[in-house]
Amino acid sequence: MSNNNPGCLGIFFKFIGKSPKENVKEETKLPYAMRDDFLSNAELSFYKVLQQYIGNRAIICPKVSLQDIFFVHASNQSERSTYNNKISRKHVDFLLCSTDTVKPFCGIELDDRSHQRADRIERDKFVEEVFEIANLRLVRFQNKKAYSFAELQEKLDSVLEDVDRIESKHSQEVTTDSNNGSVPQCKKCGVPMVKREAKKGDYKGQEFYGCPNFPKCREVVYIS
Ligand SMILES: [Zn+2]
Known part of the structure; x- marks a missing residue:
């Protein structure tokens, strides 16, 4: 008998609802298996x-x-x-x-x-x-x-x-702002940077320009 076949008893339980946990488990089983060819x-x-x-x-x-x-x-x-x-x-x-x-x-x-x-x-x-x-x-x-x-x-x-x-x-590499206060562009993304304040660490309280794409881009320009 195959494992997928619930058999007479299984159908009986399903019908009278004696084994709801098992039924739910069967129905919600995700259709995943590990591939055998991760690397060729x-x-x-x-x-x-x-x-x-x-x-x-x-x-x-x-x-x-x-x-x-x-x-x-x-x-x-x-x-x-x-x-x-x-x-x-x-x-x-x-x-x-x-x-x-x-x-x-x-x-x-x-x-x-x-x-x-x-x-x-x-x-x-x-x-x-x-x-x-x-x-x-x-x-x-x-x-x-x-x-x-x-x-x-x-x-x-x-x-x-x-x-x-x-x-x-x-x-x-530490870049400092040489634009006299105008908003610098992120040199990686080419978008205007955003003024932020360091919340913690050695620079706590100090203002800097950060990239709006943070954390994917961590370019920083310190305000001197
Ligand atoms: Zn950026």
């Missing part, structure tokens, strides 16, 4: 070499949605939803993040044969543009059965060298 064989094989190459120099996140990495800074509602839809169902195969801040610094894409299809080429070009405009590196590898350490070194050595430099530069 090629992705897994690449991951293993990548892991070896990276060691503890970065965190490797597989399959990250572009919406987790990027946001749309258009102020127009319909434009925002149009561009959100363009990234909502796309992901990057691997994302390398700083071990310290877990800030992304490089996306990695594996190009299989489908990457030669017209729709795929268009998709790849779009994704490349998104990474470029957002100032995030994107490195591509041909999808194949096995990868060598040397291939990864060739493409990723310079990326990893850059990371330390970018990270140390960013943490020192």
